[in-house]
Amino acid sequence: MTATAMQLSPDTDLDWWKGGIIYQIYPRSFQDTTGDGIGDLNGITQRLPYVASLGVDAIWISPFFTSPMKDFGYDVCDYRDVDPMFGTLEDFDRLIATAHRLGLRVMIDLVLSHTSDAHPWFQESRSDRSNPKADWYVWADPKPDGTPPNNWLSIFGGQGWHWDARRLQYYLHNFLSSQPDLNFHNPDVQDALLDVTRFWLDRGVDGFRLDTINFYFADKELRDNPALPPEKRNATIAPAVNPYNHQEHLYSKNQPENLDFLKRFRDLLDEYPGTAAVGEVGDAQLGMQLLGEYTRDGQGVQMCYAFEFLAGDLLTAPRVVEVFDKLETAAPDGWACWALSNHDVTRHVTRWNLDEQGARCYATLLQCLRGSVCLYQGEELGLNEARVAYEDLQDPYGIEFWPEYVGRDGCRTPMVWEASNQNGGFSEEKPWLPVAHEHLGNAVALQEEREDALLHHYRRVIAMRASEPALRQGEQSQMKADGDLLHFVRSDGTTRWFCAFNLGGDAASVHPPEGDWTFVEGIGGTDPGRATGAGGMRLGPWQYTLLKSA
Known part of the structure; x- marks a missing residue:
């Protein structure tokens, strides 16, 4: 284990995650230190004292691995290195060391279900049908008429299969066609991904956010998904305009073999006391059930989040009761991690049309509920969803479905640190996404000077939760x-x-x-x-x- 990993105190609370508060950082949009308009690891390190001042337990950093960036880091082509736009491994080591000195744990986003099509594993796999990695991805022959092997769909729109002229086969992609799905039925794939996990644990990380945790396995027989009756469709996971909502995803995800892999993953985590993982459960019908299965004591990850509190409909009092009743029934021994906003959904201030009093109310409620908590950068400032013009869109999801669905760029615009210029203190150059003009009035520097600001309210309710065992656990x-x-x-x-x-x-x-x-x-x-x-x-x-x- 590296020297960085040894800096944690031996009396560290090993169950810090249970009832803990995690602050999500989207690295492209947090702080630019190189002048290229894109945030970087040194920018995160520079701003860590601010994050520590909020009183949170940990940070979760969205992907910063080497990537073609077609899905902004969720398409990995090297799991063991930092993309140059974000810095270097040495920069990451400094980030870890600084965070630990400030009492912050560091969780990183692991994208295990798929890679980029530029990953060397996939390049080898697609070269022919007999190479050592030939079945590291989900390949299938076409039907006799040349169409895909089944009816599975992509969350990003259209078929979930892409034709490859080298192998004369289709490969599965639950997301972009440039994000081929790994074949978890191959034990060598599992071993390789666990080796990646160990690489970052040895580097000193305190845990992981596991992207699309229920997508790891696909049905071995590649059976068709059944249709979902219209009355059961909802837009919790995919926008209403996406035909993905028309299927019950019985075979393309949520497979029982996932439990065996998660046990292996948990056994590895347990070799590093005090580490933890939170899984993203992406399913509109079975979210709570899977949360319970995946967080069963010692058998899977410590906590999961489903999308009940990230949905578009207002989080009413009856809805909160319904969610917790469902949790008690489906996952009595599970542990939830609640979030109101993240990098994939419209910011909740806009989603629920909240004024500042409403934002304070929900911030307080979140800190009082049983479970762990994720906060998304800028949430503590009351940032609304930014309007991004079509010509400025970066998100392939939004570009595909615009204008009925404008994508995720509006929640990913840069953090606003000061109001002295249009870039909000994020960068000296034009940012990769424009800073919303209305965000400047919510800048950190301005709110620091106002005792009645929402930022200070977040600090107070976080401190309240941290100091009260009844609220925390x-x-x-x-x-x-x-x-x-x-x-x-x-x-x-x-x-x-x-x-x-x-x-x-x-x-x-x-x-x-x-x-x-x-x-x-x-x-x-x-x-x-x-x-x-x-x-x-x-x-x-x-x-x-x-x-x-x-």
Whole structure:
């Protein structure tokens, strides 16, 4: 193990991830230090003191590996190196060392289900049908009429198969045609990917975010997916205009063999105490069930996130109750990681049409729920979804479906550090995506000067969660929705918290359970004077109250 990896203190909390808070960094858009308009690893290192000041436990860095960048790093052609646009391995080592000195753990995004078609593995695999890596990818002969072997579709639109003239076969791609899917049924592929995982663990990383964790295996028999009835279709994973929603993806993903591989992955993690992984479960119908299966104690990753809180419809009080009821039924022993925004979905301030009070309400709710938490860069500033003109679009997903779906560029525009120029302190040159003019008024430097800014509210509620075991890892009970009013109890055997949130535009009354409650001050919400009494309390639109009982 490298010297960097040894810097973690031996008394480090090995279960830091359970109830922990992870801050996602999209490296292209965080901080540019080279003047090319693209963020880099040294830019992340430069801004780590700011991230540490938020009080989070860890950072998750989206892919920075060598890549043709057709899908901005999610198409890897060298798992063991840094793309030159982001820096070098030495830059990454400095980032790790700086993060650890600041008390931050570092998680990196591992894209294991597929590679770039420029990866040497694929170049060898496609050369003929008899080379040593001939079945490292999912290859199949055409049907007699020359069409693909089955009806599987790509999330990015169209068929999930691409014809290769070298082998006279189709290869599977669940995403872009330049992202061929690896064949996990081949044990050599699994071994190679676990070797990659060990490479980064030895370099000192504290964990991983596993991209598309339920896409690793495809059905060996390549059976057709059945049609999904219209009433069961939803746009949680793919936009409504995408025919991907018309299938039940029974065979193209979610295969039972995945559990065996995740056990191997977990066994490797357990060789490095204190490391953890969070999996992205991309499935509109089975998300909670898979979350439970993949986070079963010691058998898979420590935590997973599904897309329930990342969906387009407003996260209402009944919806929160529905999600947790489903979690309790499908994954009673599972561990969820909740997020409201990330690099793949419209920022939640825009998605749910929130004003600042609404943003404060949801930020507080997120820190009170049982599970772990992911925050996305700029969320703490209240950034909305940027409007990106068609001529400035970079995302192939948006370009394919524009204008009905404009893609993911609007949530990936650069972080705004200051308001002194149009680039927001991100770069001295033209950024790869334009900085939204309206974001400049939300810049970090401006909010640092205002005690009532949303940024400071995030710091307060993060500190609240970090200091209260009942909120971080305690039990959750008595969750109920009364119209727009959501309330529940968190407890750890010593302390109880009563948490109530009005997630609507009309006033609502709430009555705490019996107990000697004290109003939790310093995090906003309601007037402390209205926090107790036989008549309960009245919450205005988007107000909340937190009560504590020892």
